[in-house]
Amino acid sequence: MIRALVLVALLAPAALAHDFWIEPGTRQLRVGEHFQGEPVRGSAPVLAVQRNGAVMLTYRSGTWATHTLSRAKFEQYLREEGVHGVQPTGDSQRERFTRFAKSHVRGDAAAIGPLGWRFEIVPLSPSRFRVDYEGAPLPNALVVALSRSGEKLSARTDAAGVVTLDLSAGAWLIKSVHVVPASPDSGVEWESLWASVTFAR
Numbered sequence: 001m002i003r004a005l006v007l008v009a010l011l012a013p014a015a016l017a018h019d020f021w022i023e024p025g026t027r028q029l030r031v032g033e034h035f036q037g038e039p040v041r042g043s044a045p046v047l048a049v050q051r052n053g054a055v056m057l058t059y060r061s062g063t064w065a066t067h068t069l070s071r072a073k074f075e076q077y078l079r080e081e082g083v084h085g086v087q088p089t090g091d092s093q094r095e096r097f098t099r100f101a102k103s104h105v106r107g108d109a110a111a112i113g114p115l116g117w118r119f120e121i122v123p124l125s126p127s128r129f130r131v132d133y134e135g136a137p138l139p140n141a142l143v144v145a146l147s148r149s150g151e152k153l154s155a156r157t158d159a160a161g162v163v164t165l166d167l168s169a170g171a172w173l174i175k176s177v178h179v180v181p182a183s184p185d186s187g188v189e190w191e192s193l194w195a196s197v198t199f200a201r
Contacts, residue, residue: 019033020099022046048105051112052111054107061099065098067095067096068094081179095189096190096192121143121176124162131161137157137162142156143155144175148171148172168201180193
């Protein structure tokens with residue numbers, strides 16, 4: 001029963017507003033809420049990136065996952081994730097989504113730099129992060145930080161796509177969501193991109 005619930009959470013994040021991350025210090029993918037969740041298996045492996053003496057574990061969804069939401073549920077999802085500028089039409093919204101997750105292992109996380117992903121959170125220092133979309137900084141993106149001890153911080157990126165968060169010691173999950181219109185030949189109206197980075201300070 002637990003396995004079935006985890007699978008549903010992984011396949012329908014917009015409906016259930018679940019987060020997705022790499023557990024700090026491991027290659028384990030997890031899904032849940034408030035930085036508490038269950039292990040899952042992804043469609044692609046967790047890979048290590050090493051640059052300038054730093055190591056980052058990384059994961060990208062291997063395929064798109066698609067589902068349909070009522071307009072009310074979709075609008076609730078947008079509010080909960082702090083997504084602005086999206087105007088749904090019609091009674092139902094067909095959406096596909098993908099995940100981009102990182103976990104800092106050792107060294108200076110800023111030394112890794114961007115990975116060239118379509119959507120990603122790029123650590124700049126222990127308290128500063130940049131959100132990139134299609135290789136460019138993304139202004140006004142909501143970034144949420146969740147600690148394992150229950151703290152929650154949030155702020156929007158500035159014109160340079162950068163946000164500063166006053167993080168205490170401990171394990172943290174930093175996350176952001178971006179929603180864009182899908183291409184006309186995709187068979188869906190929207191694409192949701194989910195990015196996260198975890199680390200222990």
